[in-house]
Amino acid sequence: MELYFSPGACSLATHIALNAGNIAHDRVKVDLKAKTTEQGEDYRTINPKGYVPALEIEDGALLTENIALLSYVGSLAPALFPPDGMAHWRTLETLAFISTELHKSFKPLFNPASSEAEKDEAKKTLRGRFDLIEPMLNGRPFLNGDAIGVTDCYLFVTLFWAKEKFGMELSPTLAGYFSRMREQPAVAQALKEEGIA
Ligand SMILES: N[C@@H](CCC(=O)N[C@@H](CS)C(=O)NCC(=O)O)C(=O)O
Structure with a gap:
């Protein structure tokens, strides 16, 4: 299995x-500006969408889209994605929220052409979205319960961007969650492997 990634991008969640x-x-590192892999291949010939993450699975098929990749990984490691019952649907619901409401709301912050007003507006939207995710923890250490799951992997990346890249202040609950996540061996190892520890 091969993960196409860019350091610190949303592919970090699947990693x-x-x-x-x-x-x-x-793992294969992708230069998102040049659209080339570290081996110098044209990334668009591998993934016509041109963005990360992409996961080449055992039979050579290429899976794209964060929700699909995280669900696929969850099918191989059910502790990360409850396989049935209401917890399964809640996990899917949370992944969709993180992808479409949180992740996408960062767009103006990543766009060098955005004005300061557009960036401020994006931060305001994000603060509202983070306020909505906080109760989903429901007093538990992780969204997945007592141990991390695919939703935590994805939420961590958005908090990492908010705090480390764009200097946003996190609420005490989310700041505590962020520190807890950062101490997880899987997280610390991934940050190290991507050279962003
Ligand atoms: N819809 C995609 C979006 C993935 C995405 O936004 N990838 C970003 C990195 S976080 C990217 O590769 N951007 C470069 C580009 O679009 O050219 C998904 O959910 O997987």
């Missing part, structure tokens, strides 16, 4: 999940 599930994999 953490693969580590947390002890799933053997190789």
Whole structure:
């Protein structure tokens, strides 16, 4: 299995999940500006979408989209994604929220052409979204319960961007969660492997 990634990009979520599930994999670094792999291949010939993450699975098929990759990893490591019952649907619901409401709201912050007003507006939206995710912890250490799951891997990446990249202040609950996540071996290892520890 091969994960196409860029250091600190949303592909970090699948990287953490693969580590947390002890799933053997190789990683291929992608230059997102040049659209080339570290081996100098044209990344668009591998993934016409041109963005990360992408996961080449055992039969050579290429899976794309964070929700699909995290669900796939969860199917291989059920402790990361409850396989049935209401917890399964809640996990899918939370992944969708993180992808479409949190992740996408960062777009103006990553766009060098955004004005300061657009960036401020994006931060305001994000603060509202983070306020909505906080109760989903429901007093538990992780979104997945007592141990991390795929939702935590993805939420961590958005908090990492908010705090480390864009200097946003996290609420005490989310700041505590962020520190707890950072101490997880799967997270620490992934940050180290991506050279952003
Ligand atoms: N819809 C995609 C979006 C992935 C995405 O936003 N990837 C970013 C990195 S976090 C990227 O590769 N951006 C470079 C580009 O779009 O050219 C998914 O959910 O997987």
